[in-house]
Amino acid sequence: MKTAETVIESTESGLGLEVVFPTPGQIMRRRMTRHKGFLFGGGVLVLVLLMAILAPVIAPHDPYHQELTQRLIPPIWGENGTWQHPLGTDNLGRDYFSRVVYGCRISLLIGFACVVIAAVIGAGLGLAAGYFGGRVDMFVSFIITVRLAMPAVLVAVAVVALIGGSMQIVILTLGCLIWDRFAVVLRATTQQIRSMDYIPAAQAAGCSTFWIVSREILPNLLNNLVVIATLEVGRAILLEAALSFLGMGVQPPTPSWGLMISEGKEFMLFDPYLITIPGAALFILVLGMNLLGDGLRDVTAPEGKA
Amino acid sequence: MLIYTVRRLGLALLVAIAVSMVSFMLIRMSGDPAIALAGENASAEEIEYVRQQYGFDRPVIVQYLDWGYRALQGDFGESPYFNQPVTTVIGDRIGVTMTLGLCALTFAVLLSIPMGVLAATRPNTWIDRTALSISVMGQAMPSFWFGLIMIIFFGVYLRWLPISGSDTWAHYVMPTIALGYYATPAFMRLTRSGMLEVLASDHIRTARAKGLRWPKILYKHALRNAIIPVVALAAVQLGFMLGGSIVIESVFAIHGIGYLAWQSIGRSDLPVVQAIVLLLSIIYVFLTFLSDLMNAFLDPRIRVR
């Protein structure tokens, strides 16, 4: 009995209880405030977003400024650490803390931009396939299979290598590659909604198509879309990091965390902080996004939760 | 059944063709391959020579058809860098990648299924929560970073394992873990949810009512049912692992086709890249076909009419 969902009121004493159900709004609000993953993920996102927006204020130094006399200074917990550079400096003397803070911008920007592109492509395809069915569905399913059969990272690397690396290219390439999850899920959701009895019921009751679409179909789709989008942001961020690590992503001196790991690789045996810090940043951000996405799914539709 | 197989194979062929076409076009149109091959400092005549030599002056469609025609005959051209047939170049290295992929898959499965079963039999306990936490964290870690951390820790600090190359079995340990752990959460969650669903089902209640002992119920009746989607997923995940091997292989300097692909891209060795993309997509399609077969094999409702 999901009593987070039900309010129990006493009937005439000694008889037991009568079950009363709260409104959907109340249910959702209660779930949100109790779901630890959702809260943690949301908190991380807000924190990173703030760091990205307020980067010029927070970062003590210019992330691009090289100071070759200050190379490879460890973070404050290291031997020669100094508060001047709380997270140390890299091999070109750039302040690591500032680079991490500005890196938030890169990760968030690329993550969200890729997802927007992917969502448009994927949702469009999925909706069309689910709604029209028949040949459209066959065609879209074929395209999805082709996309899944292609080794995404490899193709992305190849394209970037040939065109040249830059943030715009990375966003475009990744956006055009990671739409598969959107397409698959939205196709399934649209098909499911189409087969639901409440659509013909609404039609029978005389509701206009517009009303049906906006009141019955869209809310369900949006719910799924937002959940998938949140999870895909994490995936996009990791992909960008991998590309940058391989040298086929954003180019130096951009403070991309993946690029920082790549640059720090040479020196990692003596100064492991060069790779642990940006890696930890990636980990925390992606973890937060994943928990947020899972949390959203649980909060809006826990029936699917196992 | 036969018609089904033929249809699937036909579809597979179409997919392979589509993939090769898309990647061909993408690569050809991303830049001038002649310049890329000839090098940045080449003169205009050298570039023109290269263009004619490799037929880059023809329309893209013609180039593709020509490539495709030869590919069907098993001729994937020659690698300008190695000066060997592409098939040889790839053939020398595919074994390493396949080994790595299979090891990673085995690792992921061996780790995640018991965890999933354990989590499902003790839902909402600390065991369950720990398993879920591990799985969530596993999905958030960049695999290349995880690989580097392992290199520092196990390779350098503890000196237990070698950090690059692929000569002995020990060389495969860290890459296997780095490649395999990313799939572990998906398997674990699928196993767990599948087990939870099956354990709540009526036929498990029947098994208990029959007086069967708990281990038998768990393995003979519950797991057997819950494992079906996991097996299907495993086949597909292997495909993803092979495609994603490019990152791990470069971290650990393993000379498989992922590493080869990366280097070939850097060297603009397009015939090799082309062939690898085609090969990986064919493997993927084959694996999905295999997963369908396994589904049918494991589930009598599909297998027997």
Place this chain on the structure above:
Amino acid sequence: MSALLEVKSLNVDLPLPAGLLHAVRDVSFSVAKGETLSLVGESGCGKSMTALAIMNLLPPGAIRRAERLYFESRNLMGAAGTDMIGIRGARMSMIFQEPMTSLDPCYTIGNQLEEALLEHRKVTKKEARDRAVFLLEKVGITGAASRLKQYPHQLSGGLRQRVMIAMGLMCGPSLIIADEPTTALDVTIQAQILALLASLQKEFDMGQILITHDLGVVSRVADRLAVMYCGLVVETGHTTEVFQNPIHPYTRGLMDCIPAPGKTKPGQELGSIPGIVPTPIGDLWGCPFRNRCFLAHDACSAKNIDLVEIATGRSYRCVLGLDHLAAEYGRM
């Protein structure tokens, strides 16, 4: 006839976030060899929970207490009861409501039938197979030998339920508990399955507990019945007696709800019981039916109301005396 199963003061509590749910309260009855006892009541009255409690198949966390729970003179509440090894599936079988989902889809019928026997007896696979064939034929399935190799999804609902019955009989139990065995089946099949159960019971001299909400079923096959409401037994007795002369207002209400051939006149309104069943969570006292009973008064809310036995095996749970009730019913 000595009692095959003796249940005295059985209680089942389920801890829920909202409080303790008293699913089964102070339930007592007995079943003799060769006799069919029916537990009747609407959904949620605790009849299935009672059966699960006897078999010790309750959900995890459930608390089971009983003054006496004896089966074949063995105490089921002690250590022997906790694991039920050798009893559950062997001496006591249970068949459930949904034949469509009660069999494992991944194994053949034969495998699942033989498994029931092989678990409890040291027999060879051939002997197990022979027994399976024997029982399949007994439950009326033709071509039994070839059926063994079939999978559950290849059989219809009625056939699957027959297989379930055969499976329950593999070890030759002395008690069979049938929880709504025909509810999910077509009406025509219902009669067949019920008749089958009755004949098998006679042939193998078993006791049977038939759980149902359908009074029509009860009137056809049960020797005795116990009416349950909100976890409590409110009336017991021989079937014919209870049907002819229901004492408890709830039983009376139930009888009024079904059309009786010969008695109900065309156009006559069928009865209905107003109100809803309360959920038995928390501290409970008094009669659970009082918010829906047309004879309710102050005395109904006081303390606990015990089962009053007016003759052997005939009892009811109400503060009002027999004469008073008879007078009230006479006026209706």
